[in-house]
Amino acid sequence: MAVHLVRHGQSAWNVAGRVQGQSPRAGSLTAAGRAQAAALDVAGTVLVSSDLPRARETAEIIAARLGLPVLVDAGCGSSGWARWRAGGSPECSR
Numbered sequence: 001m002a003v004h005l006v007r008h009g010q011s012a013w014n015v016a017g018r019v020q021g022q023s024p025r026a027g028s029l030t031a032a033g034r035a036q037a038a039a040l041d042v043a044g045t046v047l048v049s050s051d052l053p054r055a056r057e058t059a060e061i062i063a064a065r066l067g068l069p070v071l072v073d074a075g076c077g078s079s080g081w082a083r084w085r086a087g088g089s090p091e092c093s094r
Helices: 012-016 031-039 053-066
Strands: none
């Protein structure tokens, strides 16, 4: 059995250098992020995603190619970033 862990594709907040954490307001994928998800070469029989829009969008793109449903699990998301949410990445490197 193989397990593939996939991070979401590029989002608008990634481009802006903002930390997304659990924020559902972080938005959807950019065109580049959708292309990243479409180009991912993985195979599988089960696809699980967090409930965050950017993760679900990434998973749905992969699922469409594989012909699989997306199982959503809220426990799969980012954690521990609440203090930095919506802040700039340079703040996080301190």
